[in-house]
């Protein structure tokens with residue numbers, strides 16, 4: 001019931017799927033379930049459990065006719081992973097091993113995995129294609145690489161596995177209802193929630209990490225994708241797996257790069273307020289540019305992102321200013 005999972009639940013329910021959510025609420029709120037039901041007018045089964053508890057997973061697979069799994073569960077803050085590597089490997093990798101073991105035991109071999117562009121490390125060029133070299137610069141990225149490798153080895157061991165690895169670029173935005181959105185339980189790490197907090201007045205200014213990058217305006221360039229477009233890619237990937245065995249990785253982005261300053265100005269237009277900012281030193285581990293070549297997903301999944309930067313900012317501002325977050 002986190003940021004990506006909650007938006008994907010909406011799209012799954014709207015597409016007529018039955019959905020069971022397993023979430024330990026370490027970075028989400030139980031109240032999100034009722035908001036998903038409010039948006040879709042469909043019933044959602046929510047189980048408050050930790051995927052690391054394999055016996056709990058085994059009972060869930062015994063009690064329900066599960067056809068496929070979408071795996072979003074994991075910690076995802078790069079900086080935090082550098083401070084707490086064991087927690088990241090324990091939650092992300094050990095949790096995935098428990099989940100995959102329970103799936104295998106239950107004979108459920110279809111999975112869409114929430115991976116990340118972080119697995120590309122510092123790309124030599126952009127745009128990034130799926131065959132780029134993989135590397136990690138932090139335990140979070142390492143954990144995603146390890147889980148991708150585990151899934152590839154599963155597929156080698158048993159041709160019955162159907163696996164889509166979705167490498168997210170930068171998810172932003174919120175559902176148009178304003179009822180669900182990015183709601184980090186601690187201080188936000190990512191750009192959009194921070195800008196939104198400046199706009200709301202609960203943060204004084206945005207500190208822009210570096211304006212001396214070799215980019216259009218010196219600030220970092222990323223591939224921001226609306227979370228609803230990202231959620232729809234999961235539905236398309238699930239449909240694709242019905243006719244595709246083995247493992248395939250897909251870049252899920254827009255294929256467009258946008259700088260920090262461009263995002264900031266787009267947000268000012270969305271909220272009709274100035275967003276004060278200050279250039280500070282680069283953030284360790286940041287790269288200059290990161291955006292996707294999305295042609296494989298467009299071709300294989302018959303999917304492409306439809307929402308632009310302006311809509312992303314309008315939807316974030318609606319979510320932030322309505323304050324429906326507890």
Ligand code: WQD
Nearest residue numbers: 076078116118170189190191194207208209220222260286
């Ligand atoms: C975006 C841009 C910053 C905050 C991370 C993870 C990645 C994925 C998405 C999980 C960069 C700049 C940011 C601030 C700033 N998460 N920035 N001031 O680092 O591209 O990717 O989130 O899968 O794995 O690495 O996203 O939102 O932190 O930064 O100037 O206060 O905004 O330098 O150029 P990032 P971000």
